[in-house]
Amino acid sequence: MPTKRRSAPALAHLREKVALITGANRGIGLAIAQALASEGCNLIITARDEPTLKKTGRELARFNVRVLPLICDVRDPVAVKVLLAAVERQFHGLDILINNSGIAHPSQNVEQLPFESWLEVIDTNLNGLFLVTQAALPLMKRGSAIVNNLSIAAKRVFPGSSAYNASKHGALGFTNTLREELRSKGIRVIALVAGATDTEIWNTLWPQAPRGKMMSSETVAVAVVNALKLPLESTMEELVILPTAGTL
Numbered sequence: 243m244p245t246k247r248r249s250a251p252a253l254a255h256l257r258e259k260v261a262l263i264t265g266a267n268r269g270i271g272l273a274i275a276q277a278l279a280s281e282g283c284n285l286i287i288t289a290r291d292e293p294t295l296k297k298t299g300r301e302l303a304r305f306n307v308r309v310l311p312l313i314c315d316v317r318d319p320v321a322v323k324v325l326l327a328a329v330e331r332q333f334h335g336l337d338i339l340i341n342n343s344g345i346a347h348p349s350q351n352v353e354q355l356p357f358e359s360w361l362e363v364i365d366t367n368l369n370g371l372f373l374v375t376q377a378a379l380p381l382m383k384r385g386s387a388i389v390n391n392l393s394i395a396a397k398r399v400f401p402g403s404s405a406y407n408a409s410k411h412g413a414l415g416f417t418n419t420l421r422e423e424l425r426s427k428g429i430r431v432i433a434l435v436a437g438a439t440d441t442e443i444w445n446t447l448w449p450q451a452p453r454g455k456m457m458s459s460e461t462v463a464v465a466v467v468n469a470l471k472l473p474l475e476s477t478m479e480e481l482v483i484l485p486t487a488g489t490l
């Protein structure tokens with residue numbers, strides 16, 4: 243029996259949805275914020291640096307969407323709770339969570355890496371991911387989506403980046419677990435596995451890195467928005483996007 247042909251399912255729309263993006267005042271987070279706003283999505287944007295966050299909020303206003311800039315250090319459980327309480331008060335729910343905040347550390351082998359650097363990276367990239375996700379989940383319903391900005395360092399290792407590699411490998415384990423826990427609730431969990439992208443993070447990681455070989459943040463943002471627009475019957479569980487030039 244031939245399979246009965248179905249008409250193409252409609253793409254999910256982002257207009258008037260509510261998205262929270264951590265680390266949205268520059269780099270990949272900012273590009274995702276702009277891409278979502280251009281689709282008509284309302285935004286809550288966070289980071290630690292108030293002046294740049296406010297400036298970003300003013301710039302995003304040109305898209306005629308609601309934009310709420312709120313300072314939050316993702317390492318601070320109290321600040322994260324305050325952030326999500328504000329989201330609930332002002333938006334009554336959350337459709338999209340983009341866990342994007344992250345830091346790197348200067349290239350140093352394990353013998354040299356200060357314990358403070360290890361702690362700071364794990365606290366931001368892994369503990370912060372847990373804290374924001376846990377606080378956001380009560381606001382998220384069937385059809386909503388979580389994008390965790392991991393890295394190709396979640397799959398491969400780069401010598402000199404032990405804390406960064408470990409944080410991103412841990413974040414991938416967390417993301418995969420979360421996806422299974424949320425499957426029956428109809429909440430999609432997307433692991434964003436991006437290769438080298440031209441942002442400020444490289445000033446810490448490798449200042450002389452060949453920027454010309456990297457992707458732009460806007461390219462990564464296009465891929466994220468396309469994944470979020472997939473019909474709700476489907477999910478891009480892992481979004482791997484790499485520079486055409488390959489690894490650096």
Ligand SMILES: NC(=O)c1ccc[n+]([C@@H]2O[C@H](COP(=O)([O-])OP(=O)(O)OC[C@H]3O[C@@H](n4cnc5c(N)ncnc54)[C@H](OP(=O)(O)O)[C@@H]3O)[C@@H](O)[C@H]2O)c1
Nearest residue numbers: 265269270289290291315316343344393438439441442443
């Ligand atoms: N660039 C790449 O090649 C690449 C590739 C794959 C994945 N990634 C990942 O992409 C994410 C964004 O990085 P990026 O490349 O766009 O670098 P970036 O330009 O340095 O942006 C990092 C963002 O995280 C925020 N942030 C850092 N610590 C924070 C904290 N404790 N609490 C809240 N926000 C914090 C920063 O804002 P404040 O400093 O104001 O807090 C900033 O908005 C990171 O998770 C990174 O690991 C990057």
